[in-house]
Amino acid sequence: MNKKKPEYGLLIDYEYCTGCHSCEVACAQEYGHKPGVRGIKVFEVEQKLADGRSYLTYFPFPTESCILCPHLTRNGFDPPCVKHCMAACMKFGRIEDLAAEMRKKPRMVLWVPK
Amino acid sequence: MKVKPRSSDTEIIRTTSWSAGPGCHGSCGVLAHIKNGKLVKIEGDPDHPWNQGRLCARCLAMTQYVYHPQRLTRPLKRKGKRGEGKWEEISWDEALDLIEEKLGGIRKEYGAESVVFSMGTGRDISPWLCMLAYAYGSPNVMFALSGNACYSPRIAAVETVLGDYCVPDASQWLQSRYEDPRYKIPKCLVVWGYNIPNTCPDNIFGHWFVDLMKRGTEIVSIDPRLTWFSSRAKHWLRLRPGTDGALAMGFLNTIIEENLYDRGFVETWTNAPFLIRKDTHTLLRESHLRKDGSPDNFVAWDSSAERAAVWDSRRAGYQSGNPRPALQGDAFVDLADGSRVECRTVWDAFCEQVRQYPLDRVEEITGVPKKEIRAAARFYAQSSPASIHWGLPIDSTPGITPTAQAITALWCITGNLEIPGGNIIARNAFECVSYALPGAEGVIKLASKELDQKRISIDKYGPFRKFIWRAQTDTVLDQIFTGKPYPIKAIYMQTGNLVAGIGFEPKKWIEALKKLDFVAAVDLFMTPTTQYADVVLPAATFLEKNSVRSWWVPLQSINKAISVDGCRPDVEINFELAKRFDPNLKWGSVEELFDDILTNSGMTFKELQQKTWAIPPEGNPSAPYRRHEKGLLRKDGQPGFQTSSGKIELYSSLREEWGLEPLPHYEEPPFTAVSRPDLAKEYPLILSTGRRSFAFFNAEHRMIPWLRELDPFPTVEIHPDTARGLGIEDGEWVWIENWLGRQQFKAKLTIAVMPQMVMAAHGWWFPEEDGAEPSLFGALKSNINQLIPMGAQGKDGLGSPIKNLLCKVYKVNGRN
Numbered sequence: 062m063n064k065k066k067p068e069y070g071l072l073i074d075y076e077y078c079t080g081c082h083s084c085e086v087a088c089a090q091e092y093g094h095k096p097g098v099r100g101i102k103v104f105e106v107e108q109k110l111a112d113g114r115s116y117l118t119y120f121p122f123p124t125e126s127c128i129l130c131p132h133l134t135r136n137g138f139d140p141p142c143v144k145h146c147m148a149a150c151m152k153f154g155r156i157e158d159l160a161a162e163m164r165k166k167p168r169m170v171l172w173v174p175k
Numbered sequence: 176m177k178v179k180p181r182s183s184d185t186e187i188i189r190t191t192s193w194s195a196g197p198g199c200h201g202s203c204g205v206l207a208h209i210k211n212g213k214l215v216k217i218e219g220d221p222d223h224p225w226n227q228g229r230l231c232a233r234c235l236a237m238t239q240y241v242y243h244p245q246r247l248t249r250p251l252k253r254k255g256k257r258g259e260g261k262w263e264e265i266s267w268d269e270a271l272d273l274i275e276e277k278l279g280g281i282r283k284e285y286g287a288e289s290v291v292f293s294m295g296t297g298r299d300i301s302p303w304l305c306m307l308a309y310a311y312g313s314p315n316v317m318f319a320l321s322g323n324a325c326y327s328p329r330i331a332a333v334e335t336v337l338g339d340y341c342v343p344d345a346s347q348w349l350q351s352r353y354e355d356p357r358y359k360i361p362k363c364l365v366v367w368g369y370n371i372p373n374t375c376p377d378n379i380f381g382h383w384f385v386d387l388m389k390r391g392t393e394i395v396s397i398d399p400r401l402t403w404f405s406s407r408a409k410h411w412l413r414l415r416p417g418t419d420g421a422l423a424m425g426f427l428n429t430i431i432e433e434n435l436y437d438r439g440f441v442e443t444w445t446n447a448p449f450l451i452r453k454d455t456h457t458l459l460r461e462s463h464l465r466k467d468g469s470p471d472n473f474v475a476w477d478s479s480a481e482r483a484a485v486w487d488s489r490r491a492g493y494q495s496g497n498p499r500p501a502l503q504g505d506a507f508v509d510l511a512d513g514s515r516v517e518c519r520t521v522w523d524a525f526c527e528q529v530r531q532y533p534l535d536r537v538e539e540i541t542g543v544p545k546k547e548i549r550a551a552a553r554f555y556a557q558s559s560p561a562s563i564h565w566g567l568p569i570d571s572t573p574g575i576t577p578t579a580q581a582i583t584a585l586w587c588i589t590g591n592l593e594i595p596g597g598n599i600i601a602r603n604a605f606e607c608v609s610y611a612l613p614g615a616e617g618v619i620k621l622a623s624k625e626l627d628q629k630r631i632s633i634d635k636y637g638p639f640r641k642f643i644w645r646a647q648t649d650t651v652l653d654q655i656f657t658g659k660p661y662p663i664k665a666i667y668m669q670t671g672n673l674v675a676g677i678g679f680e681p682k683k684w685i686e687a688l689k690k691l692d693f694v695a696a697v698d699l700f701m702t703p704t705t706q707y708a709d710v711v712l713p714a715a716t717f718l719e720k721n722s723v724r725s726w727w728v729p730l731q732s733i734n735k736a737i738s739v740d741g742c743r744p745d746v747e748i749n750f751e752l753a754k755r756f757d758p759n760l761k762w763g764s765v766e767e768l769f770d771d772i773l774t775n776s777g778m779t780f781k782e783l784q785q786k787t788w789a790i791p792p793e794g795n796p797s798a799p800y801r802r803h804e805k806g807l808l809r810k811d812g813q814p815g816f817q818t819s820s821g822k823i824e825l826y827s828s829l830r831e832e833w834g835l836e837p838l839p840h841y842e843e844p845p846f847t848a849v850s851r852p853d854l855a856k857e858y859p860l861i862l863s864t865g866r867r868s869f870a871f872f873n874a875e876h877r878m879i880p881w882l883r884e885l886d887p888f889p890t891v892e893i894h895p896d897t898a899r900g901l902g903i904e905d906g907e908w909v910w911i912e913n914w915l916g917r918q919q920f921k922a923k924l925t926i927a928v929m930p931q932m933v934m935a936a937h938g939w940w941f942p943e944e945d946g947a948e949p950s951l952f953g954a955l956k957s958n959i960n961q962l963i964p965m966g967a968q969g970k971d972g973l974g975s976p977i978k979n980l981l982c983k984v985y986k987v988n989g990r991n
Contacts, residue, residue: 079371079385079403080372081231081373082885083231085881086881086882086885090216090236095880107926115406116406117927144228145229147231147382148385
């Protein structure tokens with residue numbers, strides 16, 4: 062088991078994720094992943110709401126392969142998924158800073174990958 | 176051009192992504208990382224105002240695209256029969272000699288017009304295809320979609336109304352974008368038939384609208400499908416596909432009945448006060464009043480002097496005095512022949528037309544509850560600024576032009592034209608034109624106007640005479656078979672996939688290709704269409720070329736970052752051929768051509784390359800705002816517009832001259848349950864297609880592993896209730912069938928579509944399968960275009976029923 066305590070995470074504002082999949086391909090490019098391997102994956106959720114409306118949500122989920130790109134973040138660059146997000150709805154940072162951001166608006170999720 | 180690299184062995188080139196590669200019409204700034212001459216990585220350029228560092232999946236997959244093992248890298252010459260899939264590699268010299276010899280012979284025997292130069296959607300290919308066609312002497316450049324039904328019809332329609340084209344203002348004319356103090360965030364954005372996140376059609380970066388929503392813009396979504404935008408809209412109007420025109424008339428109805436329009440704007444800037452004769456139902460012209468009067472001048476009623484006032488179209492002003500033109504009411508006017516005619520104003524006629532669409536009727540046509548229509552129309556009209564962005568569904572009906580006239584009238588009469596955050600006039604930055612979209616004229620042209628008179632259908636359709644410089648596609652296909660009025664002998668196709676992507680009734684196109692004496696194709700991969708060529712030339716991606724991008728804003732250079740052995744840029748291929756066909760070609764080199772295109776910018780190509788992008792400054796005719804007030808739109812510097820009258824023409828004088836209905840209205844598409852109840856009995860479901868995939872640009876990218884993985888199968892979206900009734904399960908293969916044929920798709924059960932419709936994916940072929948006939952990379956088994964008719968264009972030659980057909984759906988037995 063990895064005993065190192067997590068320090069960094071990804072904050073996703075899923076209100077604005079449009080399901081463009083840029084994060085997935087940006088990650089595949091960075092690591093030269095073979096098809097089928099992704100560090101992050103976008104899911105689509107179709108919802109029927111209680112008031113009869115339909116609602117469509119997308120959210121990117123960092124997979125077991127996500128290592129938060131230390132080779133880039135150490136040098137002050139964003140991970141490629143964050144950098145290329147077409148909706149600019151992802152943020153990389155320290156867990157406590159990102160958690161504080163969550164107070165600003167609803168529909169956010171904070172991921173702390175492995 | 177060069178950016179400081181992060182490591183010593185890598186070079187970073189700043190360039191512009193356009194056409195081959197991501198395939199789209201976008202204009203993203205990218206940084207290409209090059210190591211030992213090879214592309215190792217591509218990133219969004221954070222300094223570029225267009226994408227601000229972001230980049231889509233298709234561009235991010237460029238390393239797989241550029242070095243794809245199936246990519247064409249040598250010219251190929253056909254060995255066997257067309258479609259047999261037998262090829263031999265030849266040198267570039269042999270290939271160009273062959274094309275010169277064959278096309279040269281055809282020109283000699285049948286005339287240059289016998290060769291059609293065909294393309295898919297226009298990108299950094301169209302200008303060079305035109306250059307070649309015009310150097311060869313043929314006016315027949317074809318955008319190969321039936322009814323030319325992608326963008327050109329909307330551009331032509333808006334030009335018919337106001338003399339220029341308009342786009343929503345998402346601050347793209349300002350370097351610092353949303354932060355620029357001149358800009359205003361729209362309070363309301365109407366997203367009319369546009370699934371923004373997917374592939375940025377129409378030269379708009381779709382996620383600008385997401386940026387705007389974060390800054391407070393609220394959305395009216397007009398879409399039969401549940402999209403990301405309709406989910407988040409303040410008002411979502413879920414209309415029956417193809418009824419957009421009726422809905423637009425309903426919006427106008429609410430706005431006029433409830434007095435929500437900008438009366439001052441209507442009086443000053445539109446032709447609303449002009450008089451229409453009640454006897455002929457045509458515009459009253461000065462030539463009717465005086466024998467020596469001009470037929471181009473119109474007449475209003477001066478309510479202070481109680482007499483007719485002549486509007487001088489040439490000067491865009493009244494001939495004398497300072498009349499107070501009446502907006503409403505009837506008037507009797509004395510004519511040159513001594514008779515007296517009763518007239519009414521354009522505004523009265525326009526309002527009467529709009530009153531033909533009470534919301535009860537609009538609800539019946541569109542299926543949208545009238546309460547929702549009224550609420551959305553009020554919200555649009557009462558928000559300032561408010562903006563409308565429309566997508567391809569507007570072109571997807573033969574009634575495109577009257578629909579677009581209605582929507583254009585919306586942003587005009589509500590005073591949202593040319594204001595920050597409204598709909599603004601879109602001209603090519605610095606008025607540099609390489610790709611002449613409807614209405615534009617650049618340096619690439621035919622040697623004489625006479626040569627253009629042979630253009631296919633120029634004699635048949637008004638917009639093709641006035642704005643659209645292409646051959647009408649359906650007429651071309653007919654002419655290949657009939658040979659009338661003159662034979663078509665050859666086709667030069669450049670990156671357009673007639674069989675699997677852009678051609679409706681693809682079997683007809685195959686037959687047509689087989690009939691020709693000579694077929695040349697330029698592409699990056701072998702496709703089902705290139706199978707029918709005699710010679711195939713391998714083209715370059717945007718990373719492998721220098722070029723100019725002049726489309727709205729910014730003005731950009733594409734800067735060569737790498738070479739791929741054997742591949743050549745479209746512009747260089749065509750330039751070489753153009754020189755052979757026209758020894759007096761205006762330009763000595765490709766760079767001279769670029770410099771010529773850039774003349775109006777005051778920059779040379781090299782200078783532009785140093786900047787990579789340039790935005791025209793305020794005061795330039797290609798930069799907003801309120802140009803009509805400042806006299807920046809007209810060549811004579813007068814306030815007003817570049818229309819025949821100098822006014823916004825709510826009643827189109829051009830359409831009157833072309834014998835078409837001058838006022839906006841709704842036309843029921845030709846193959847719906849309403850227009851063809853007989854067909855609907857057998858084919859009860861609405862068939863829609865053309866929705867964009869985030870992974871592919873139309874028929875491209877099926878061979879790119881990172882992208883194909885995102886969207887592996889041709890799907891048809893079916894509502895779960897409908898599927899249940901048909902015994903269809905999620906993921907099951909189904910037939911979609913209508914009177915033109917049947918094709919197989921994988922069912923995706925989703926509430927995104929309404930129960931009465933299905934949405935089938937387009938552009939499907941399977942590069943992993945055999946390319947030779949009969950397989951043709953599987954292009955004839957999941958090809959929805961087989962179910963879309965050719966020849967269903969509108970009265971003005973435009974539009975096609977792409978999203979409002981009929982079909983039935985049933986299980987494929989034995990395929991899972």
